Amino acid sequence: MPSRSDDDDPRLGDVSEGTVLRAILARTPSASHTILGPGDDAAVLAAPSGSVVATTDTLVHGPDFRLAWSSGYDLGWKSAAVNLADVAAMGARPTALLVALAVPRDLRLSFVEQLADGFRAACEALAPGCAVVGGDLTVSDVLTVAVTALGDLEGRSAVTRSGARPGDVVAVAGELGLSARGLAVLFGRFRDGDVPVPVVASQLAAGERAALDAQLRPSPPIGLGPVAAMAGATSMMDISDGLALDAGRMASASDITIDLRSDSLGDDPRLALAGGEDHALLATFPPDVLPPGFRVIGDVRTRGADGVLCDGQPVDVAGWDPYRDWDAAAG
Numbered sequence: 001m002p003s004r005s006d007d008d009d010p011r012l013g014d015v016s017e018g019t020v021l022r023a024i025l026a027r028t029p030s031a032s033h034t035i036l037g038p039g040d041d042a043a044v045l046a047a048p049s050g051s052v053v054a055t056t057d058t059l060v061h062g063p064d065f066r067l068a069w070s071s072g073y074d075l076g077w078k079s080a081a082v083n084l085a086d087v088a089a090m091g092a093r094p095t096a097l098l099v100a101l102a103v104p105r106d107l108r109l110s111f112v113e114q115l116a117d118g119f120r121a122a123c124e125a126l127a128p129g130c131a132v133v134g135g136d137l138t139v140s141d142v143l144t145v146a147v148t149a150l151g152d153l154e155g156r157s158a159v160t161r162s163g164a165r166p167g168d169v170v171a172v173a174g175e176l177g178l179s180a181r182g183l184a185v186l187f188g189r190f191r192d193g194d195v196p197v198p199v200v201a202s203q204l205a206a207g208e209r210a211a212l213d214a215q216l217r218p219s220p221p222i223g224l225g226p227v228a229a230m231a232g233a234t235s236m237m238d239i240s241d242g243l244a245l246d247a248g249r250m251a252s253a254s255d256i257t258i259d260l261r262s263d264s265l266g267d268d269p270r271l272a273l274a275g276g277e278d279h280a281l282l283a284t285f286p287p288d289v290l291p292p293g294f295r296v297i298g299d300v301r302t303r304g305a306d307g308v309l310c311d312g313q314p315v316d317v318a319g320w321d322p323y324r325d326w327d328a329a330a331g
Contacts, residue, residue, distance in 0.1 A: 009108045009109055009110045010108070010109050011105060011106050011107065011108060011109075012103055012104070012105055012106070012107050012108070012109060012112070012139075013105025013106060013139075015109060017137060019109070020109065020112055020137060021137060023109060023112060023113050023116070024112060024113070024115075024116045024132075024137075025038055027113060027116035027117055027119075027120055028116060028119075028120065028131060028132045028133075029120065029131050030131060030133075031045070031095055031096045031129060031130055031131040031132075031133050032095070032129035032130075033045045033046045033047075033048075033095040033096060033129070033152065034046075034096065034131070034133055037133055037134075038132075038133060038134050042134065043096070043098075043133040043134040045095060045096055045133065045150065047152065048152060048154070049152055049153050049154050049155045049156075051153055051158075052150055052151070052152070053087050053090045053092040053150065053151035053152070053153060053158065054148065054149070054150055054151075055083060055086040055087060055148070055149050056083070056146065056147065056148040056149070057079075057082055057083050057086070057146070057147055057149075058144060058145070058146040058147075059075070059078070059079055059082075059144070059145045059146075059147075060142060060143075060144050061142050061143040061144070062142070065078070066186075066196040067143070068190070068195075068196035068197055068198050068199075069186050069190065069196055069198070069199055069216065070216055071114060071118075072110070072111040072112065072113070072114030072115040072117075072118065073114045073115070073117055073118040073121070074118060074216045074217050075115055075118060075145065076114065076115040076116060076117065076118020076119040076120075076121075076122065076145075077118040077119070077121060077122040077217045077218075078118075078122075078216065078217060078218060079099070079115075079118075079119065079145045079147050080097060080118070080119045080122035080123055080126070080147065081122050081126060081217075081218045081219065081220055081279060082147075082218070082220075082240065082277075082279055083097065083147045083148070083149035084122070084123075084126055084127050084130070084149060084220065084222045085218075085220035085222065085238040085240070085279040085281070086149065086238050087149050087150070087151035087222075087225070088127075088151075088220065088221075088222045088223075088224070088225025088226070088238070088281065089159075089225055089236050089237050089238040089281055090151065090153070090158045090159055090160070090225070090236070091153065091156055091157075091158060091159035091225055091226055091228065091229025091230075091233065091236065092151030092152055092153045092154075092158070092225065092226065092229075093127070093129075093151055093152050093153075093154060093225075093226050094123075094127040094130040094149055094150070094151045094222065095129070095130055095150050095151055095152050096130060096131065096132075096133040096149070096150045097119065097123070097130065097131065097132045097133065097147055097148065097149050097150075098132070098133065098134050098135045098147070098148040098149075098150075099119065099132050099134075099135035099145065099146070099147050099148075100135050100136040100137075100138075100145075100146040100147075100148075101115075101135065101136070101137050101138070101144070101145060101146075102138050102139065102140035102142070102143070102144040102146075103137070103138075103139060103140065103143055104139070104140065104141060104142070104143055105139055107143065115145075116132070119132050120132070125219070126219060126220065126222045126223075127222045127223075153229075154226070156226075156229050156230070159225075159228065159229045159233050159234075159235065159236040159283075160235060160236075160253070161235050161236075161237050161249060161250045161253035161254065162235060162253040162254050163234040163235040163254060163284070164234055164235040164250060164251075164254035164256050164258075164284040164300050165234055165254075165256070165284070165300060166256060166300055166301060166302055166303055167286075167287060167299075167300060168234055168235075168284040168285060168286060168287065168299070168300040169284065169285055169286075169287055169290065169296045169298070169299055169300070170247070170258055170259075170260065170282070170283075170284055170296065170297055170298035170299060170300060171282075171283050171284070171285060171290060171294040171295060171296050171297060172239070172243075172280050172281065172282050172283070172294065172295060172297050173221045173224045173228070173280060173281045173283070173293045173294045173295075174220055174221050174239070174278060174279065174280025174281060175214060175278060175280060176239070176243055176265060176266060176272035176275070176278055176280060177265075177266060177268055177271035177272040177275040177278070178210065178211055178214040178215075178275075178278070179211075179214040179215045179218060179275060179276070179277040179278050179279075180215075180242075180271055180274070180275025180276060180277070180278075181211040181214075181271065181275070182208075182211035182212045182213070182214050182215030182216065183215050183275075183277070184211075185204075185208050185211055185212060185215075186199070186212070186215065189203065189208075190203075199212065214278075215277065218277065218278075218279050220238070220279040220280065220281070221280070221281060221293060224281055224291070224293045224294070225281060227291050227292075227293065228281065228283050228285075228291055228294065230291075231285065231289055231290075231291035232285060232286060232289045233283045233284065233285055234283075234284045234285065234286065235250055235253075235254055235283065235284045236281060236282065236283040236284075237249070237250055237281075237282050237283075238279055238280075238281065238282075239278045239279065239280045239281070239282050240276065240277060240278070240279060241276045242273065242274050242275055242276045242278075242317075242318070243260070243265075243272055243273050243274075243275075243278070243282070244273040244274060244308055244310075244315045244317050244318070245276075245318060246282060247260065247282060247298075247308045248307050248308045248315075250282065250284075251307055251308055252307075254284075254300075255303060255304065256300050256301065256302070256303055256304070257300070257301040257302060257304060257307065257308075257309060258298055258299075258300060258301070258307075258308050258309070259298050259299050259300075259301050259308075259309040259310070259311075259312060260273075260297055260298035260308065260309065260310045260311075260315075261296075261297055261298050261310075261311065262310055262311050264295065264296065264297040264298070265297060269310070270317060273310065273315060273317045274317040274318065281294075284300055
């Protein structure tokens with residue numbers, strides 16, 4: 001978007017709610033399942049399969065993102081992507097997003113326009129046919145983006161965390177540890193004491209750009225969620241808090257033990273195990289089933305939830321916990 005002068009780019013506190021909403025809606029196409037879009041008290045969506053997958057996620061300035069590091073476009077893209085991944089992890093195809101914004105009065109109108117552009121672009125790239133169909137707008141001292149995502153199972157049963165069986169293989173689609181590497185770059189290179197400073201592209205070393213993109217603008221393999229479901233996935237989930245922690249949740253829900261293979265976790269297995277915000281898809285399949293896009297990283301062992309092993313040994317790393325890690329995130 002071309003840069004504007006301050007006169008042409010008012011602060012939100014200086015314009016009406018209608019002006020902000022019109023700026024957002026001008027950047028919001030119709031979703032393929034939309035019967036009635038924005039403009040009334042609620043949207044109306046078709047549910048061809050008779051069931052709807054629904055999920056919600058909230059991103060708050062401070063623990064979840066920093067304006068020094070994320071543009072409005074980045075924030076819109078990431079807010080869409082993390083919710084689309086949860087829908088895909090159920091084996092569903094995303095159909096619509098509802099977005100609630102709590103915005104400071106001194107935020108510029110152009111930032112909200114960029115936010116809407118990021119939502120649109122993420123939907124077009126990751127889940128064609130999905131779009132923002134409504135939401136809410138209010139004021140707050142802390143910028144907050146809350147998203148509800150809806151999806152269509154297309155007649156299939158939902159794939160849950162609780163269906164893994166002994167003898168299944170454990171597989172993943174997407175990158176492991178790259179987002180955590182990007183977060184380390186931000187905290188290590190773009191912070192002055194406790195204050196985040198803007199990212200300067202010329203200061204990035206080789207390979208750091210991809211890591212930052214994985215953190216600021218993730219691209220989960222959304223289309224592989226339905227592919228996994230149709231192939232016969234016995235369980236599936238989004239890896240948002242780290243492979244070790246999320247695999248442990250799957251093991252607990254399925255009452256099984258997962259044994260991961262370190263030689264399948266890339267050049268830094270510990271980072272792959274502990275790093276959060278990968279938004280890869282973790283799934284289990286019968287041993288003779290592995291759809292394209294997934295790679296085997298372990299096995300389901302005997303019945304009984306002994307948690308997660310790696311090469312037969314207990315895993316001693318933890319993933320992301322916003323309550324435990326709040327101080328580190330807010331520092």
